[in-house]
Amino acid sequence: MTTRSLPRILGAALAGAVLVAILSIKLNAFRDYQIAEIAVEVTAVAGLTVLTGLSGQISLGNGAFMAIGAYTTALLQFHLNWPLIAVLVVAAAVTAVAGAIVGVAAARLYGPYLAGATLLLGVALPYLAYVYPGIFGGDQGLNVTYTAPGFLGVNFPLTRWQAWVCSAVALVTLVLLANLGRSRVGRNWRAVRDDEVAASLAGVNVARARVLAFVVSATCAGLAGALLAFITELVAPGAFTITLSIALLTGAVIGGLGSLLGAIWGSLVIVLVPTYATDVATSHGLSSSVASNIPVAAYGVVLILVMLIFPQGIQGGVQWLLGLVGISSARTGHTAATPGARPASGEVPSAPASQHEALSGRGVVPPGTPRLTRGGDPPEPQKKEGTQ
């Protein structure tokens, strides 16, 4: 089953790596920093989009998992001066454990109750930094200092190194998630999402599937948190407010819930829109009180527009547009390697399905994969029919 799609995933990841490498060398140091920021966002949003889109659970607390990863990084670097790669692994492991604990509780909750419980986590956990300032440095936080490795030369820009590391982690995360989504684990998640009773009758351990999804999502968030500490050189509670958790969910929804490519779109929007809006606002000589509010307004407008025009997120919109111009690889299975040009399969609706099915799965399952070969998955038409 994976014979054809795994090379395609790896090819796309490789293309992404080449793109990042070229961009990071062509662009200035600040753009490199933004690439790193986007990669951090992608890592976190990808985890969340899998949790919500595939396993059907919601989390408003992934910002807290990012905080766990970030503080783990800061403490390991500060006290033990561990190398970055070891710190990333441990930060991911620590957050995975935290995710398992939360996941056990979360597996018993649904819908708004789950949202409420994870919201509590997102709000409360960063407060520990204020409660134990001796360990976590209180409001001013902890400093994290990593320099670019010596073999790159003394004049190698730190931000380019940061862009490389973060993008590498993000791409590896995406590859693993894409693979996981198409594996038995991913099928179990979708089965549980669509009908728990049917899934358990079919032999799926529902509770385990739900907890596992939480662990995967938390691990991604923890990795993202560790990377955030690495690039901002600071871990402070002000960075992990509930706004962050909501921004992650926003990124997942804007991009297209359940779609890994959508996670990239969403991250681009979250990171770039405020910066561009600020640049535009200041370059037009608006008064500072107006200019300073343009970015948040632009963010809101983008959100509303995407929800109105592409309820399935940007990735859904991209696929719809590609469908309009007749680019579809559904029958041939040929796809381009670059994410932007990647068309989607299943463009021709073969059966009505719920909007949710249309929302989910796409992109996690590499487009172009013949649908019939994926055990038991319903066909996923591009346009929803029926529910509105």
Added chain:
Amino acid sequence: MKRSTRLRVPAIAVVTTAALAVAACSSSSSPSSSSSPGSSSSPSSSSSAALTASAPGITATTITIGSHQPLTGPAAPGYSEIAPASAAYFAYVNANGGVYGRKIVYKYLDDAYNPTTTATVVRQLVLQDNVYAIFDGLGTPTHLAVESFLNAQKIPDVFVASGCDCWNQPSTDPETFGWQLDYIREGKILGQYVAKHFAGKKIGYFYQDDEFGMDGVKGLDDEIPHSMVVSRQTYVPTNVNIAPAVAALRASGAQVVVSFSIPAFTALLKLNGLKLGYSPTLVVSNVGSDPITLGGLLEAFAKQGGATVNGNQLTAGIITDGYLPTLGDTTNSWIALFKKVHDQYDAKAPFDGNVLYGEAVAYTFVQAMLMAGRNPTRADLVSAINAGMPQGPAVAPYAFSSTNHSGVTGAYIGVINNGVLVQEGSVLTTDTSATGPVTTYSGSEQPAPASGIPSP
């Protein structure tokens, strides 16, 4: 199928809520004019060498500097007026010959008082916009996020808008300089007043749980006997529910509350006290006591709660300190100068303590740039400040030297009356050590230059 709709509804609801929350983000209260330079200037007459692009951010015609400011978010009320006020003073200088003929371009970006955002915007200013220096970066937790980055990059990091003693570390952070009266000195000056005037009374502390509050308390504890302090309550700026802290102060029977708080939390302290029928004498640090900002916040907060109050009435009697001349002192040459600049370039903003601060610190920057020479490198600016600076708009001299990077060294005690700060007694100076005495300043204030622009 059922599950999927169940999930979708909350997800959409959550995101919609998020959009509203983001859109409803607090904005600065008053509009203000931008910093577009005025009429073209003529190069300084005392020119000897040609103007060159002597450092990043400096061209033959401009000096570009950057800053991070809380233009939105919890710290925006009041503080968002500071950068436009600085820009107004720079516009005045630009219109009157500039700095050796160069115009100052001041690019300040919003960090919403979030340290992670500060890290991003300062990197943008340094790595992309190539600013010559970071000027007046606002906030203790925010600026701490970039202090080591700026020092590693050797970017002059001058006149941080925070009284944290942490900017005074010339050996580890040689590029960073404070400017305003630091909170330890301020705590000592307020503490001495409290110990002297409220002997025998019960004292309570209310302070922000970070370097700002803790530095202030350190100074207070140097002067106020521990036996007098009956309660120590803290708040964090992200949590506006301070009712438990105020209730604890009330329960302790504190008759005087010394508050190291930002304006919004000074207002909340006052309003929460009123709700409980508790009105202790308030002694508030300078940064949290600007009468106009405070009065406005009190009225706005009360209105949100469905009540109408008179801001000036509620601020009356608050004891605080000031290191700049009082706004009401119209005979003071500095106030006259800054009022004139304000009226010309920043008239939409109220002429309050924040505007005065923004103009005064901008004046100090121009002074330092003139001392740095006609074609300064980044190091020249740091050296110029290390060589010491003459007393400017502040009522006490600066401490600047190569071994001391803290700024203003003293202040006077004042009481708010009818929305105006009234000076009480003379200017007091001290140092940051636990044993250093608080003494009356014997020197005199320097008048503002007639041109309004410092001389090199």
